[in-house]
Amino acid sequence: MTDVLQVEKLSAAYRKNIILNDVSFTIPQGTLTCIVGPNGAGKSTLIKVLLGLHPNLSGDVSFFGELLKNVKKKVGYVPQRGSVDWDFPTDALDVVMMGMYGQIGWVKWPNKSHKEKALDALRKVGMADYANRQISELSGGQQQRVFLARALIQNADLYFMDEPLAGVDAATERAIMAILRELKKEGKTVLVVHHDLQTVEDYFDQVLFLNRTVVAHGAITSTFTANNIKKTYGGTVRWLKEGIGIVHSTI
Amino acid sequence: MTYSAWILLTASLVGISCGIVGVFLILRRMAMMADAISHSVLLGIVVAYLLTQSLSGIHMLIGAALAGVFTTFLVQWLHSNNVQHEASIGVVFTILFALGVILIATKAGNAHLDVQHALMGEIAFIPWNTVEIPMFGDMPVATLILLLVLAIIILIIGLFYKEWKITTFDSALAASIGIPVLGMHYLFMTLVSVTTVAAFDAVGAIMVVAMLIAPAASAYLWTDNLFKMIVISSIFGILSAIAGYYFAVWIDSSISGSMAFATGIVFFISFIFSPRHGLLSNKIRPSTMKS
Numbered sequence: 001m002t003d004v005l006q007v008e009k010l011s012a013a014y015r016k017n018i019i020l021n022d023v024s025f026t027i028p029q030g031t032l033t034c035i036v037g038p039n040g041a042g043k044s045t046l047i048k049v050l051l052g053l054h055p056n057l058s059g060d061v062s063f064f065g066e067l068l069k070n071v072k073k074k075v076g077y078v079p080q081r082g083s084v085d086w087d088f089p090t091d092a093l094d095v096v097m098m099g100m101y102g103q104i105g106w107v108k109w110p111n112k113s114h115k116e117k118a119l120d121a122l123r124k125v126g127m128a129d130y131a132n133r134q135i136s137e138l139s140g141g142q143q144q145r146v147f148l149a150r151a152l153i154q155n156a157d158l159y160f161m162d163e164p165l166a167g168v169d170a171a172t173e174r175a176i177m178a179i180l181r182e183l184k185k186e187g188k189t190v191l192v193v194h195h196d197l198q199t200v201e202d203y204f205d206q207v208l209f210l211n212r213t214v215v216a217h218g219a220i221t222s223t224f225t226a227n228n229i230k231k232t233y234g235g236t237v238r239w240l241k242e243g244i245g246i247v248h249s250t251i
Numbered sequence: 252m253t254y255s256a257w258i259l260l261t262a263s264l265v266g267i268s269c270g271i272v273g274v275f276l277i278l279r280r281m282a283m284m285a286d287a288i289s290h291s292v293l294l295g296i297v298v299a300y301l302l303t304q305s306l307s308g309i310h311m312l313i314g315a316a317l318a319g320v321f322t323t324f325l326v327q328w329l330h331s332n333n334v335q336h337e338a339s340i341g342v343v344f345t346i347l348f349a350l351g352v353i354l355i356a357t358k359a360g361n362a363h364l365d366v367q368h369a370l371m372g373e374i375a376f377i378p379w380n381t382v383e384i385p386m387f388g389d390m391p392v393a394t395l396i397l398l399l400v401l402a403i404i405i406l407i408i409g410l411f412y413k414e415w416k417i418t419t420f421d422s423a424l425a426a427s428i429g430i431p432v433l434g435m436h437y438l439f440m441t442l443v444s445v446t447t448v449a450a451f452d453a454v455g456a457i458m459v460v461a462m463l464i465a466p467a468a469s470a471y472l473w474t475d476n477l478f479k480m481i482v483i484s485s486i487f488g489i490l491s492a493i494a495g496y497y498f499a500v501w502i503d504s505s506i507s508g509s510m511a512f513a514t515g516i517v518f519f520i521s522f523i524f525s526p527r528h529g530l531l532s533n534k535i536r537p538s539t540m541k542s
Binding site for chain 2: 015048051052053069072075077079083084085088089090091095098099101102104106107109110134136150154
């Protein structure tokens with residue numbers, strides 16, 4: 001397996017607070033990795049720094065052995081649903097088409113074939129009937145599916161998804177996971193910021209414990225252990241039988 | 252063309268330009284930046300006048316554009332250094348505006364440049380200051396400048412329509428696919444500045460804010476489609492301008508004031524009667540129908 005992402009000694013700060021310190025890891029191709037950690041562990045920041053949306057203080061990142069700017073088209077990003085204004089005057093189909101703006105290129109307008117592709121992507125996430133629906137009228141789960149369709153249409157090889165399963169209904173969660181597995185089957189690589197420790201084992205094959213730095217990283221079977229969970233979350237995890245942890249909300 | 256036809260044309264051009272730019276101001280949640288730029292542009296105009304000793308349109312446009320970008324830059328810089336966004340806007344534009352007022356009072360006192368004029372505009376004088384255009388004849392300078400500015404706006408918004416849309420809706424995705432989000436922010440603020448100063452003569456620094464914000468905010472209540480919103484906003488801009496003019500003639504009062512007042516009327520009508528987001532439809536529609 002080749003590595004699609006290499007991170008070396010990455011650190012980043014918000015204002016004067018160091019959020020990420022000495023973060024190093026590599027992601028092999030074709031894996032489904034979840035990034036877990038307590039609130040404020042720097043999970044979203046990590047993705048933003050990797051994608052160059054937030055400056056890093058030090059460290060190197062290489063995608064497919066190159067700098068990000070050379071391989072932008074091979075990298076897809078699904079931001080947190082709450083990061084955009086859903087009252088924006090547009091419909092679901094239009095949002096999905098935004099995923100192709102990079103491919104379409106400057107100045108040119110999207111044409112009919114782009115529209116067809118966007119409809120296809122909506123169909124894949126089970127949202128074809130909502131193509132012309134104003135986005136503020138969609139439920140949280142439907143909005144998340146639209147975001148996923150927008151990422152699929154980018155046809156990237158490496159995806160970053162920031163909490164795609166947060167606040168969605170069970171049907172959407174199943175639909176999203178089916179698509180992630182499909183992506184994996186096609187040889188694509190997906191990194192997901194995740195918050196629900198109970199589903200980690202069922203959904204992913206790799207886990208990256210993050211709390212300002214990498215606590216542990218590896219295959220679920222060897223790495224998703226009670227010890228590592230405790231090391232990452234400290235004393236805020238309450239134990240249930242079978243060693244599954246539930247995170248106490250620290251809010 | 253007759254005297255009032257020129258005024259109506261000029262006012263309509265203000266309405267369209269401000270209507271288009273205003274849509275993106277609203278959607279980018281930057282209504283306050285319009286207020287800031289419309290004031291600090293005064294400093295740009297005064298400095299341009301002091302440097303060139305001329306009141307010609309092109310110098311003023313450049314001076315105003317630079318002042319607008321400078322304002323945007325200062326606000327951005329303060330904000331990135333831990334000052335609240337609103338506070339940085341408030342501090343920056345009042346100080347730049349104050350500088351402009353001081354410079355007018357001390358250095359440019361004898362010129363045809365006074366605070367009253369800058370704040371209120373005087374569209375009634377526009378038809379008398381003309382320039383000769385080959386093949387066309389005489390045309391008011393302000394109208395010509397507005398035509399040029401409108402062409403620039405349509406060109407820049409039209410060419411980069413999808414880039415404006417994506418940077419406005421989801422700047423993180425835009426940045427991740429390689430669109431220079433910050434560069435487009437400055438370009439947009441330059442557009443706002445140029446629009447503001449072009450509309451200056453017609454409606455003045457304070458009224459231009461009404462023309463920028465109210466038609467776009469009204470259009471937002473009528474449609475869920477970005478392109479339609481731009482069209483409706485422009486139409487509301489024209490309507491307000493024309494209705495404002497005739498209202499001013501009727502009660503024999505300030506034209507720019509009446510135009511700004513008309514934008515307020517358009518907004519309140521929209522706010523009450525809009526079929527989807529209006530006050531009435533929210534009252535009438537049973538609560539189960541609401542999404």
